[in-house]
Amino acid sequence: MKTFSIAKSRRLRSTPYTSRIEKQGVTAYSTYNHMLLPAAFGSIEDSYHHLKKNVQVWDVAGERQVEITGNDSAKLVQLMTCRDLSKSKDGRCYYCPIIDDKGGLINDPVVLRLSNNRWWISIADSDVILFAKGLAIGNKFDVQILEPDVNIMAVQGPKSFKLMEKVFGEEITKLKFFGFDYFDFKGTKHLIAQSGWSKQGGYEIYVENTNSGLELYDYLFEIGKEFDIKPGCPNLIERIESALLSYGNDMDNNDNPFECGFDKFVNLDSDVVFLGKENLKKIKSEGIKRRLMGVQIDSKEINVSGSIDLKDENNIKIGELRSGCYSPHFGKVIGIAMIKKPFWEVSQTVKIEINKQTFDGKVCDLPFI
Ligand code: THG
Numbered sequence: 001m002k003t004f005s006i007a008k009s010r011r012l013r014s015t016p017y018t019s020r021i022e023k024q025g026v027t028a029y030s031t032y033n034h035m036l037l038p039a040a041f042g043s044i045e046d047s048y049h050h051l052k053k054n055v056q057v058w059d060v061a062g063e064r065q066v067e068i069t070g071n072d073s074a075k076l077v078q079l080m081t082c083r084d085l086s087k088s089k090d091g092r093c094y095y096c097p098i099i100d101d102k103g104g105l106i107n108d109p110v111v112l113r114l115s116n117n118r119w120w121i122s123i124a125d126s127d128v129i130l131f132a133k134g135l136a137i138g139n140k141f142d143v144q145i146l147e148p149d150v151n152i153m154a155v156q157g158p159k160s161f162k163l164m165e166k167v168f169g170e171e172i173t174k175l176k177f178f179g180f181d182y183f184d185f186k187g188t189k190h191l192i193a194q195s196g197w198s199k200q201g202g203y204e205i206y207v208e209n210t211n212s213g214l215e216l217y218d219y220l221f222e223i224g225k226e227f228d229i230k231p232g233c234p235n236l237i238e239r240i241e242s243a244l245l246s247y248g249n250d251m252d253n254n255d256n257p258f259e260c261g262f263d264k265f266v267n268l269d270s271d272v273v274f275l276g277k278e279n280l281k282k283i284k285s286e287g288i289k290r291r292l293m294g295v296q297i298d299s300k301e302i303n304v305s306g307s308i309d310l311k312d313e314n315n316i317k318i319g320e321l322r323s324g325c326y327s328p329h330f331g332k333v334i335g336i337a338m339i340k341k342p343f344w345e346v347s348q349t350v351k352i353e354i355n356k357q358t359f360d361g362k363v364c365d366l367p368f369i
Pocket residue numbers: 063094095108109110122123124125152178195196197198204244245
């Protein structure tokens with residue numbers, strides 16, 4: 001296989017952690033919000049096993065914050081999401097689909113309510129800031145919108161709890177899932193949430209003070225030796241097994257939240273105002289015609305770039321595979337696919353071509369585990 005390197009530039013931004021992860025052996029990058037996002041440190045399968053047992057530190061600075069402050073900030077944030085935030089609380093995170101006027105997905109961020117007049121939208125890979133600015137201008141909202149210099153460091157894996165307690169004290173063990181608060185590291189306060197893009201548990205440190213954040217990064221590796229700490233990154237295998245969706249891969253602006261299984265984050269009955277509400281009501285009452293499902297394929301390997309057609313026994317296209325990997329847990333390939341009605345039923349058989357060979361598979365529910 002040919003290997004390539006990535007040409008860095010001002011347009012493709014490095015993160016404060018880049019020089020560190022390069023010393024630590026990053027072997028592949030992806031890009032995320034015009035920033036470098038590590039994609040591998042050697043074998044993804046080895047890293048998957050390590051993540052499920054130990055603790056890793058991830059450079060996920062590419063998960064940029066869109067900060068919205070001002071008198072109309074709550075109104076603007078609500079306008080962008082179909083999730084009802086009227087009962088939201090300070091110090092809590094909310095997973096919120098952002099949708100356009102047609103009901104198409106723009107992004108699937110974590111929204112942090114710092115106060116009723118100050119919000120961070122922790123975005124997936126699309127330019128939410130431009131959408132927010134357009135809406136604010138068009139509505140003459142009294143808001144300020146900017147991308148603050150916040151660089152998230154995630155600490156993930158079952159041993160992250162003991163490690164973080166060692167650094168920040170017992171206080172941090174009281175943090176609930178999707179809660180956040182400020183914790184002291186050598187005199188600097190850091191916003192830390194119990195969250196992260198794996199189902200192995202852990203924290204995300206929203207580093208605002210870069211110098212202190214880098215000191216903390218090094219300190220974690222020093223003090224974490226007893227927990228077999230390693231550098232890592234969002235892990236393709238772990239996130240597919242856990243069905244954590246990836247915007248741009250599993251869904252994009254051509255998909256609506258019902259097709260993506262976000263039903264519990266779509267609140268059409270309250271009186272809050274958001275974009276696309278009428279269209280979502282219509283989509284809901286007419287019923288969707290395709291949806292994201294899992295597939296399991298009797299193959300030992302797959303490499304998805306773009307998407308791969310899924311066919312039925314008559315060679316009719318019934319859907320497309322959007323992400324996939326070999327799963328050590330199942331001993332076969334698993335993937336996330338958009339499947340047409342009525343073929344989305346569990347146990348529907350599918351055929352797929354991988355490396356010019358045809359393999360059999362079955363539709364299944366998400367998440368896999
Ligand atoms: N953390 C932060 N920002 C992010 C991500 C993150 N921005 C980009 C991307 N990831 C956004 N996508 C997701 C997808 C899933 C989750 C978080 C961000 C997630 N889901 C939980 C689940 O599915 O179990 C909880 C959802 C809930 O029930 O509220 O955590 O990872 N800062």
